[in-house]
Amino acid sequence: MNAYADLQFAYFNYGENQNRANGSQKDSRLVFDTTRLVLELEAGLPEYGIEAEFEVEFEHGGAGAALELEYEEFGEFDTDVEKAGEALVEELYLTKKLGRNLEISVGRFYVAVGTLFADYRPTDYLGTIRSEAETRIIPNTWNDMGMQLRLDIPWGLRLTGQVVNGLDSTGFNSNTWVATGLQQRFELVRASDLAAVLRADVKRFPGFIFGVSAYYGGTTRNRPKPDLVKQCDDANPNVVAPCGYVSAPLLVADAHLSVNRAGWRAHAMVMFGHLGNAAAVSARNARLSNLLNVLRTPVSDNALTAWGELGYDIAPALGLDGNHRLEPYIRVDYMDSQFRPRAELFDNPRFERTVYTVGTSYTLAGLAVIKLDFGQRRMGSSAFRPENTLRMSTGFVY
Template identity: 75%
Template sequence: MTFLASRSLLMSLGAVSLLTAVSAEAQSAPPPPSRPPLTLDIGGYADLQFAYFNHGENQNRAGGSQRDSRMAFDTTRLVLELEAGLPEYGLKAEMEVEFEHGGTGASLELEYEEFGEYEMEVDRGGEVLVEELYLAKTLGPEVTLSVGRFYVAVGTLSEFYRPTDYLGTIRDEAETLVIPNTWDEMGLQLRWRAPWGLRLTGQLINGLDSTGFSSQLWVSAGHQRRFELTRATDLAVVARADVTRFDGIIFGASAYYGDTTRNRPKPDLVRQCENANPNVVAPCGYVSAPLLILDAHLSVQRGPWRAKALVLWGHLENAELVSQRNARLSNLLDVLRTPVSDNALALWGELGFDVAPSVGLGEAHQLFPYVRLDYADTQFKPRESLFNNPRFRRTVYTVGAAYTLRGVAVAKLDFSHRRLGSDAFRPENTVRLSTGFSY
């Protein structure tokens, strides 16, 4: 064998040995770490409204709204939900985006409480809202800590806000006249499923903005949505307890407490004093205007029966000082600037019975004739200096029927009769048809 052939053979044998060694090392090496399983859940719901009214929109006239015959159609809301979780680490992220009134943009609104002025409403022309965006960590078998944006645990709409959760064509009017509709804020939330069927919720969140408080809507327009940033100089605490040990029955109570003056767009509700330091924003401190809200609630879904009920009371301290300052706010802030009451009261309840089996419909169908009562007084027992205007006491009687197919598709029809707090005001009648889905 020649020298060159021998050299070639040795090189070939060396290459084979090297490949064999590399292959053996690769087989003995531990496999690369696998990514933990990620769970994804997609949900959502939608609601369309068709309404007929026999009255005009202006309730501020001496005799109440005028007689009229008008209709309104509304793409009320489309909500998309996404949940992503890492069960191995006890982590879950939840996001909920709501499209209201068909999209985004600006529109004109005719505001009768402001003497019939036209106002530009950017958010009412249609809006996209992030109502929930939080990260939750399981701390134990029954304890969860969340941080981000979530629903405030007050009232019934924090739990039952989908169109399949309530029988009426609209969410209860009493609750949404007093506090924000499906109220969401940012902060920390701790939930504990305690023994004996008790579910406890505690929240530390940003407070409301008192520039939005008014006679007509009490504190509901204090929800911070007018600016890019959420002011949290004044925080609020929420505590809620629900009893869930009885099949199909949930009842409980909640409490909310937090100041409202330091979340105003400008530091304009401050105490006056002599020799104030001009280099300090509020050298003598702020006027305190804490808000307290208490409620008791009930939900029943047992056999063919469905029912819900709520009693909610609220108190605003130093409401007169808030009202005096709000009366001098700029028109550009887009608030009502009417005096806010010291107290507010909301009551509502609905009761329905499933007649689907009685009319020959199968298990996939539910048909609930129902009755509902809403009562809201946004000037409940006000201070002596504030005229107790009866137009802000509203009672709504509703009868209707709600049909659901497999708990997903829904169609509802109802008739409501609204009376204000004095016989001097003309009653108002409304017929509504709604349709939607929840999945």
């Protein structure tokens, strides 16, 4: 049995509404958040080479709700409040060893894209929050259902291949690109459009891990309604999509680096994404039901994001033993959810953002952590006010 948790205390000098002409208004507000509590359970039958893993996350202590599509009520969306709290099953899978270096997993697991695939616990990264650059463009701690193959090559290369259900393009928008396309609003997960993931990580050099990953999959047929279809004159009314669906494939590719050596810790990543037929997706999303609770703003054809953090452990210089890590750090997050969009889509500078962060992280025995940092977010134009945030977080990994 394992667990980890994260609590956040934050001060903001700006208002929540960032859609004003000159950016958010000046403000002074505090926010406390029971960010997450995650419970992990592992079990297995070693004699058969079988392992099982279960992970459930409790977020924010809020009430949960599920959306249901009711055709009996003219195809409208109903909200069914049925959960006492917001609990998410992030991992639930079985793994079978197929030899010394090869294994296959089936179930729900993390999608092998970006840095959060491996570094998602509060002791894994230096900042008080996970990288804003990564979580603004793709789903935060992205998990989906499917099958995974993992091969460890003895000289230090790990290959991961996955086939998972694709995203739902009704959640795509200007602000967060495809990050809100993860299928969590409905009781059942649609898998009419699948996605393939390939990842390679080099672990040959002590303290260094670097690699690349790529994701490619459809997004059209996983929408709640079959509303993004091709039109034709001889359409058969007895077929859901007699002329086929409008193709809207999603490509995401990244290169990533992790360092933990000689007192230094660092993470870095650059990621590019492309959505095919983004104009068609945007046009259809603009007519979605209000009850679906999506932004309905146009989604860009491309997105670009990059981030890096660097810290150094000064505990030995202060006479502290190996159970203590005290790491001043810096971080830079860059994100543009409207990177080089199509000609008819205005390249809004409010969606190009850079966050500069300085802070300190203290870890005790690799279990308990407390962090403090200051960050300033700047938009792609000086017409928008900078946004300052002071955060403190505490957590544990057990």
